[in-house]
Amino acid sequence: MKRLISIVLVLTFVFGGVASAAEPQASLPQLEDEVMCPICGTLLGLSRAPAAERERVFIRGLIKQGKNEDEIKDALVAEYGPQVLALPDDEGINFFAYLVPVLAFILAALAVLYSVIRWRRNKRSEAPADRPPPTPKSDNELLDRDMEKYDL
């Protein structure tokens, strides 16, 4: 019985920990850096405009209701549209904000791949003669080797 209780407690800790890690407690200061003020064109945290203050009141209300960060962002999108999320548009010149990181990642991956291939090729082409002789396993072997070396 004790063992069963212990297992249940451990599982509760493990899965409880995972759940709380997946849905962190939302906070206004954190959200202020991730969403926009609807009229200012800046992050919410940088604005003291009346519309921004109303947005803060709205977020505080949702935090009080126990909503997590994703739920609050969904509610903000429902109220103000997707522009409220601090993400650039995917049209015109702003599209490069999405394209450049992807291209950079692909280029970096190709560079790493090229380096690995080159390193392995160099390693293979190293001459075996350059390698030191294997370490002798015993005194007798050492003696034999020295005898061969000095032709005694």
Added chain:
Amino acid sequence: MVLGVAALLGFLTWGLVTSGDSGIGPGDPVPTATLPTLPPGSEASLEDFRGEWVLLNVWASWCVPCRDESPALEQFEKNNRGSISVLGVDTRDLSGDAMKFLEEYDINYAQIRDASGDYADDLKTTGVPESFLIDPDGNLVAHYSGPFRTEAEIEKFAAPALAAESKEEPAG
């Protein structure tokens, strides 16, 4: 290196050129958009008012000058119903706040909700409140930035609509 700098400058110039929008001038067609109504439950557009004179008023509940002009606007609409329609466009606002605003000022004319502010951008507004007088063909007649302080100010702004309506009324 030089190519990179040139490309960057090119992108910046392109961004500046494409962002330089000018406002809508008298005689220009006023943009339309189908948006949710306030109270929610339906959709409406300026297009629905074709054939009528329209005073389109862009507002938000967080805007203090919008509060100041609301009683005059509501009174104007009541006194001139039939001659001109008033269409409110609530922009970049919380729906709950907007509904409270409408109840507080007992506003009954048609309202659409521009949650993202995209429609206000299409109208080239620079703030709230802003009002547009639109003829029955959907073209701009006059534009007013800022709050109306009195009903008389609104009547002066909407004079072309009121004059057109009085001409149409049969004599006697």
